[in-house]
Amino acid sequence: MSERAPPKRREWSWRSQAFRGLVYQVVALAVVVYAVWVLTENTLANMAARGIQSGFGFLAGPAGFDIGETLIPYDALDPYWYAFLVGILNTLRVAAIGIVLATILGTLLGVGRYSHNAIVRGICYAYVEFFRNVPVLLQLLMWYLALTDLFPPLYDAISLGGLFLLSNNGLVFPVPVWGRGQLLAGTSAVVGIVIAVIYRRWAQKRFEATGEARSMFWVPVALVVGLAFLGWLAGGAPTAWSTPKVDGLQVVGGATATPEFVAVLMGLVLYTSAFIAEIVRAGIASVSHGQVEAASSIGLSKSQSMRLVILPQALRVIIPPMTSQYLNLTKNSSLAVAIGYPDVVSIANTALNQTGRAVECIAIIMAVYLTTSLSTSAFMNWYNRRSAIKER
């Protein structure tokens, strides 16, 4: 004879926590649904009253406006959705370059706070405090004004060694002429990276099994660089570069970074790197002194203890706030609209003014940023889990 569990009783009374919870939830959902319904109703009524059309159909029509800089070929007859795509690519370009540069600069500044040299420490501190405490929009506007106002016009451009041209039209820099050699070099470098990763996996397994230490850094680097070099040689070792030259009122050759792009990039990088510097400083400070001492007592060299002991522990503290800084940088790139860099917000703004479809255009902006934010945080969460403390 087995003891039966007491039957689960549902108490439909106000004293039951479960029942009250259910009521609260139903009320909350009802309020939200009602609010959304009222807002939709009002919006539809307003649109009907003002004669605004709705729907995403306009995306297929011709955009009819020009875009200052594009990564993919575009002209005014292309449809709206294509213009939005150009804008999204511009946003991603400035955000991606900005994240890389801000990370490098921010890390240098953060490590600089621990320099043995008092002047370096002071400069890093002053930099962080100044750039953190001035709005990023103001910084963008300042850089844009400085770039367009203080630099000479194109016919009077500052030439740096004949390779770079600096004027109020932006920065023109030399690029290699794209050919078979570069293509082969690029492909073989990718192959090299794949081989290097496989090699590192294998070397790690060997090390754990037998204790034989193999080079984990120089061999992979040699693999990648060597293969790229071989590919370049196989492609006929091309050395042609396209250097910029002023020809009357325009520049021939080279590639141009417009003042809008440079201003947005500088503003975002200088602002965000101040925050990253603080994060890196806090991360290093969080590793206890005992760790460093223990590392040197088991005979690790200074660089080994930095690489194997301090950084892995500091990274754990650094990664979560770093993620939100990357997201902030991406979101702040929307301020480019203030100085006319054609990012997705400024394209949407133009489209909004032309077609009057406010709901759709703002929905597109929000969708683009939400997708970027959520996918970035998903990736960083994955990376964070990988570098988190492995507990048994």
Added chain:
Amino acid sequence: MSTVFQPIQARPAPVRTEGLVPWIRANLFGGWVNSAITLAILALAVAAVPRLLDWSLLNAVFAPDANTCQAARGTGACWGVVVEKFRLIIFGRYPYGDQWRPEVATLLLVALLIISCIRRFWKPWLALVWVAVVPAYFVLMAGGVFGLERVTTDQWGGLPLTIMLATFGIVLAYPISIVVALGRRSHLPAIRSLCIVYIELIRGVPLISVLFMASFLFPLFMPVGKSPDVLVRVLVGITLFSAAYLAEVVRGGLQAIPKGQVEAAQSLGLTYWQTQRKIVLPQALAMVVPGIMNSFIAIFKDTSLVTIVSLYELTGALGLALNSDADWRPFKIEGYLFVAFIYFIFCFSMSRYSLWIEHQLGRSRTR
């Protein structure tokens, strides 16, 4: 067999490790790399500092005279532009004769903010002072009563607008954020999901898209024919935006409360709301004051974005003052530097306060 007592040589005095000279030796000239860096930076400073001094002070023009400024262009800064356009930059389009009103109102608000930042005044009567000061602030700004001229909100501008948007943005967001943070930690799935969706939705989009929404979509959301004032719409947008960020700050505080506190409260028979009000929130909110302060600094800087939806706060007022004036427009960079200086003073002092209060609150936990 007697040996004469021979004192051994006294050891040399230890090297001094305190004072100016040893500090310089350790921090500026310890090792040759360190010395090289010091010398390189000093050489750069010798080259750059005199030119900077020349430009910013010695050759600078302080008189509000466009011709002198034009003559000094390239060699000296023109601070005259700040003197000439001061009232326009600080107060925007507010009627010239009535500019004492935003001045008094803003000083009142700032004084109240400073008082609210001092721990000794964290008493119930502080809430009453807020209730008294806020209406006084709006009466002074908007007028229309007591013989004050009516000033519509589209004429408000400059520093008062910046301070007002930041202050009310945070103050209004505060209660919302507490409710949302509690909701995010609730056991009720529907309420928790609603709060998570709200927080992640807002935190995933830039402020500018929220401001676009405020200026383009809010009029559509209202009943036909009614459209709230642009300032109100922008303030609602900023409030909803900062509430999401503040909610995460508050949640951080809630998570730091040990579970035992809640369990102890439950074992005493306190209800959910009693537990939150009497046990959890007082501890959690005191813990997150530095985080709230940082949110306030962020919002203070972010108010500069409302210039994109054509409200002339500090950044926008500068454009208003200089863009249409051909004489002074070339000296906009000096104007920007001045505005940047104002922002810096405000944000830097607030971040110092935040550090100080963090230290104060941490004192109870250090043993």
